[in-house]
Amino acid sequence: MTATAGQEGMSPEEFREYGHRLIDWAADYLSDPRRFPVLPDVAPGDVRTALPTHAPAEPEPMDDILRDFERIIFPGLTLWNHPRFLAYFSITGSAPGILGELIAATLNVNAMLWATSPAATELEEVATGWLRDAIGLPGTFEGVINDTASSSTLYALAAAREYAHDLRIREEGLAGRSDVPRLRIYCSEEAHSSVDKAALTLGLGRAGIRHIAADDRFRMDVSALDAAIRQDLADGVRPIAVVGTVGTTSTTSVDPIAEIADICEEHDIWLHVDAAYAGPVAMLDEKRWILDGCDRAHSLVTNPHKWLFTPADCSVLYTRLPEILKQAFSLVPEYLTTTTEARNLMDYGNALGRRFRAIKLWFVLRRFGLEGIRRALREHIRIAERVEEWIRAEPDFEVLAPREFSVVAFRYRPAGLDEESVDRLNATLLRRINEDRTFYLSHTRLKGKYAIRIAIGNLMTREDDLAELWSGLKTRARSLGLGDLE
Numbered sequence: 001m002t003a004t005a006g007q008e009g010m011s012p013e014e015f016r017e018y019g020h021r022l023i024d025w026a027a028d029y030l031s032d033p034r035r036f037p038v039l040p041d042v043a044p045g046d047v048r049t050a051l052p053t054h055a056p057a058e059p060e061p062m063d064d065i066l067r068d069f070e071r072i073i074f075p076g077l078t079l080w081n082h083p084r085f086l087a088y089f090s091i092t093g094s095a096p097g098i099l100g101e102l103i104a105a106t107l108n109v110n111a112m113l114w115a116t117s118p119a120a121t122e123l124e125e126v127a128t129g130w131l132r133d134a135i136g137l138p139g140t141f142e143g144v145i146n147d148t149a150s151s152s153t154l155y156a157l158a159a160a161r162e163y164a165h166d167l168r169i170r171e172e173g174l175a176g177r178s179d180v181p182r183l184r185i186y187c188s189e190e191a192h193s194s195v196d197k198a199a200l201t202l203g204l205g206r207a208g209i210r211h212i213a214a215d216d217r218f219r220m221d222v223s224a225l226d227a228a229i230r231q232d233l234a235d236g237v238r239p240i241a242v243v244g245t246v247g248t249t250s251t252t253s254v255d256p257i258a259e260i261a262d263i264c265e266e267h268d269i270w271l272h273v274d275a276a277y278a279g280p281v282a283m284l285d286e287k288r289w290i291l292d293g294c295d296r297a298h299s300l301v302t303n304p305h306k307w308l309f310t311p312a313d314c315s316v317l318y319t320r321l322p323e324i325l326k327q328a329f330s331l332v333p334e335y336l337t338t339t340t341e342a343r344n345l346m347d348y349g350n351a352l353g354r355r356f357r358a359i360k361l362w363f364v365l366r367r368f369g370l371e372g373i374r375r376a377l378r379e380h381i382r383i384a385e386r387v388e389e390w391i392r393a394e395p396d397f398e399v400l401a402p403r404e405f406s407v408v409a410f411r412y413r414p415a416g417l418d419e420e421s422v423d424r425l426n427a428t429l430l431r432r433i434n435e436d437r438t439f440y441l442s443h444t445r446l447k448g449k450y451a452i453r454i455a456i457g458n459l460m461t462r463e464d465d466l467a468e469l470w471s472g473l474k475t476r477a478r479s480l481g482l483g484d485l486e
């Protein structure tokens with residue numbers, strides 16, 4: 001086929017042909033990703049040097065482009081949508097969500113204003129409303145979809161800063177003012193780094209954040225929070241927000257949100273809840289308690305792209321004070337003014353352009369149904385329980401944190417080694433497992449101890465995968481000698 005690309009980049013016939021081919025490729029991939037190693041075998045620079053230094057001057061045939069994708073790009077990828085990806089948080093780009101992305105890219109609509117794509121705006125309201133009801137948040141919470149939880153938390157904390165309206169930060173800013181005290185945000189030492197990044201971005205600095213100690217179950221110590229706020233108030237510091245986490249990144253621990261809400265209400269401080277990973281699991285009756293007290297939060301973020309089978313990116317920010325969020329961000333230049341009385345989603349964050357993310361979430365919610373989602377979440381938790389049992393059954397292994405959901409944190413601890421050697425042994429063990437490229441695990445540090453994490457969240461992961469991992473991991477660990485320490 002000649003490489004003539006018309007103005008449209010591809011003729012309709014060619015699009016149909018390659019579109020079908022790529023759907024076949026995607027269906028083949030999804031039918032059994034275990035054929036491919038989850039981790040690539042590449043060194044830094046390998047992929048870059050295999051590619052031309054300059055873009056082609058003339059159109060290239062799709063066959064050549066796809067061949068290079070299969071030959072150079074695919075083997076250099078870490079396969080996140082893979083049943084043996086158990087690092088960080090394991091996620092799923094499910095088939096209904098993938099098809100939703102196809103529509104979003106095909107129509108390329110922009111839901112910045114209601115008028116620039118009415119159905120995209122309203123579907124976002126409907127889909128985030130369905131999810132809100134399913135996880136048991138009150139109907140007073142309004143949702144808006146962002147790219148990531150990092151953006152959602154940044155926007156929530158910008159709203160918190162706006163909530164302290166007497167400071168007039170929207171109008172006057174923060175720099176060069178002697179009439180603004182130091183502002184403070186509080187979160188636990190187990191909170192996600194996106195909270196710290198938001199403090200940096202908002203001009204509060206590292207000194208603008210206090211990390212509150214976590215208890216032995218890795219939950220925020222509420223009496224320490226209370227003491228920190230009282231101390232700050234006595235010192236003339238202005239508390240503006242507390243971030244509670246439901247499902248922390250290292251151990252998935254759940255902060256006592258209701259008790260934190262008591263403190264926030266006493267001092268009229270914005271409460272933001274980070275439920276990026278665990279939010280969807282509140283759909284299960286037996287886990288509904290995790291959002292206890294969240295009806296009193298001012299905002300909450302949860303990521304359908306994490307544990308709700310929606311391809312990245314899709315993060316939902318809920319708030320029951322949308323007018324404050326809007327006050328923090330709304331700025332309408334002449335060319336964006338409209339006469340329609342409707343909600344314009346560009347007003348609720350930094351981005352003007354907003355891709356059509358609601359369609360994939362809506363596809364997922366409809367195609368799985370809430371019961372289908374519940375069955376899948378329960379299965380992940382069940383597999384994680386099995387893994388925890390296997391670990392607890394071995395005297396030379398140790399579970400390092402209570403398992404709340406589908407993440408297990410543990411370490412290998414043979415008798416007679418000091419703490420530092422145990423840390424180094426586990427770092428070696430993790431590196432050796434990942435070097436096989438059959439499974440991908442990651443690590444964290446818990447109360448100073450190096451911990452290996454197994455995170456379950458991909459729909460294709462089966463108990464068999466974990467049984468194979470566990471048997472290999474035990475053998476590996478026990479064959480390590482002190483000479484292997486790094």
Ligand SMILES: *Cc1c(COP(=O)(O)O)cnc(C)c1O
Nearest residue numbers: 148149150192247249274276277
């Ligand atoms: C993953 C995670 C985040 C960050 O999510 P992004 O969407 O990648 O920004 C924030 N908080 C928690 C608790 C998380 O687990």
